[in-house]
Amino acid sequence: MKTPPSLLSLTIDSAVLNLSNISDLSPIPAHILLDLLLRILKAGxxxxKVLxxxxxxxxxxxxxxVQALNIQHIFTPVLPTNKVKVLLAFEKHFAETKQDFSLLDNLYSAAQKMSQVxxxxxxxxxxxxxxxxxxxxFMNAWRPVFSRFHLIIIKDPDLQEELQIPEGFNIDVYTKSDIDRLVGSSTSVLFSGYSCRYFGFLISRKKYVVCVDDDCIPAKDNTGNSVDAVAQHIVNLKTPATPFFFNTLYDPFCKGADFVRGYPFSLRSGVDCALSCGLCLNLADLDAPTQALKPEQRNLRYVDAVLTVPLRTMMPVSGINIAFNREAVGPALxxxxxxxxEGKLRWETVEDIWCGMCxxxxxxxxxxxxxxxxxxxWRTERGNAIESLKKEWKGVKLMEDIFPFFQSVSLPQSATTAEDCVIEMAKTVKEQLGKVDPMFSEAAEAMEEWIKLWKLVGSGQSS
Structure with a gap:
């Protein structure tokens, strides 16, 4: 006589069939979770989302x-350049017509970069x-995304209260005493307010750094699913950028897009992407004058698109939601x-705008x-834009000098690393902008001091 299934076994079978309705597995005991995961794997x-x-x-x-089974997040954007049949057809054509293979090499290069992220x-x-x-x-909202990564939390040195952080994360928290011990007597580089996150950039040892402000939660896409911001940032950074020729169908390395007709094949392999700038739903990153004039305006349009910013085109990078390749450009932030x-609201800061231009x-x-x-x-920060305008107004006026400077600045060919570039740019800032406002001379000094700190921390001599 066949033994009837237990109530627990029936419950697990039901869970396998109704995965789309499950949003939280944390209350389930570990031994049951292991059984459920194995049955999900068996059922394909x-x-x-389930992982x-x-x-x-x-x-x-x-x-x-998960680690023992070597289960990893794999993203496979769709591109004709990773279609083997298309590549083979090109190869046959080039061979038959005895034409140059350089264009085909670029197709292969793009395909190789896009085969898996x-x-x-x-x-x-x-x-x-x-x-x-x-x-x-904030932490609980991001738990499904953040729980698999190492987190560096920098407490604003001006914040007096103790941080309240839920358990279940791999976190290192740094406070004013940690900053003072590492930075020492430096007065040029300040880590208060939103600038405290730069201390995290300084001490990180990972290839990629993702930064999200603590007044943001995961957004929902057009289908109602939560956006995995970290995954999308890493996809942006691990797939090529195309700054030399604008693709009118958005990022050709995104799912559902490709290179448009007329795009030179010699440029289709692109270049390494070093910086990924995400956007905000609800409260867009507007300046204080705009927000004061349009206090009820909200950004509710989820545009499913990524663009490469063209060569020599300036942009005001927002530190609210960014990621970068630390090995390539870390010192440049x-x-x-x-x-x-400078205050505690984004309307009252310009440090990330200057950093983005650099x-x-x-x-x-x-x-x-x-x-x-x-x-x-999804950004939820609130504040009084009119009051903030008093603090930001000088920054609004300074942009009229900052933009032409960055648009025309030229770095020497001898500057081959991000550190070299920051030092050379600091010299030019001091020479050209220092005479406009003493604030620029102070910025140049901070840039030089930052590179000294970066090298010191990197060498391990600061600990």
Whole structure:
């Protein structure tokens, strides 16, 4: 006589069939989760979304099984350049007509870069500047995304209250005492307010750094699913950028897009992407004058697109939602230009705008790419834009001098690293902008001091 299935076994079978209705697995005991995961694998129903649910539980037994089975997040954007039949047809044509194979080589190069985007957990640091003491709701909202990565949280030195951080994350928290011990007597580089996140950039040892402000939560896409901002940032950084020739169908390395007719094949392999700039839903990153005039305006349009910012085109990078290749351009993300009395709202800061202009010029000089668009985050920050305008107004006026400078600045060919570029740019800032306003001379000094700190911390002599 066949033994009837147990109630637990029937429940697990039902869970396998109703995965789309499950949003949280953390209350389930570990031994049951292991059985459920194995049955999902056997049934062939393991997807990215389901895997994130298991990882978000934070249970060691589950994470060990995922690691033992070598289960990883794999993204495979769709491109004709990774279609073997198309490549073989090109190869046959070139061989028959005895034409140059260089164009085909570029197709192969693009296909190879796009065949798989493998997100390796230990390549990524999440850096968060904590300007608010209670981080419980923020961390819990991001748990499905952040729980698999190492997090660096920098407490704003001006914040007096103790941080409240829920358990279940791999976190290192740094406070004012840590900053003072590492930076020492430096007065040029300040890590207060939003600039505290730059300390995380300084001490990270990972290839990729993702930074999200603590007033943002995951956004929803057009289908209602939560956006994995970290995954999208890494896809942007691990797929080529195309700054030398604008593709009118968005990023050709995104799913559903490709190179348009007339795009030179010799440029289709692109260049390495060093900076990924995400956008905000709800409260867009507007300046104080615009927000004061349009207090009720909200950005609710989710545009499913990524663009490479063209060569020698300037952009005001927002530190709210960014990621970068630290090995390639880490030193170029520098906290330098600060307004007098710079505040605790994004309307009252310009340090990330200056930083973004610096890194874009340096990327152009080094032959690296910058992308803008996806991923989105949902931004909830509030404040009085009119009051903030009093602090930001000087920054608004300074932009009229900053933009022409960055548009025309030229770095010497001898500058072959990001560190070299920052030093050369600091010299030019001092020479050309220092006479306009003393604030620029202070920014140049901060840029030079930043590179000294970067080299010192990198050498391990600061510990």
């Amino acid at each position: 129903k393991l997807t990215e 994130r649910l298991f990882i978000a539980t934070g249970k060691d037994e589950v994470l060990s099984l 493998n997100i390796i957990d230990n390549e990524v640091d999440i850096v968060i500047g904590a300007l608010h003491s209670d981080m419980t709701s 520098v906290p330098a230009l600060r307004l007098v009395g 890194v874009k010029v340096i990327c152009d000089h080094l032959g690296l790419g910058v992308k803008s668009g996806l991923p989105y985050v």
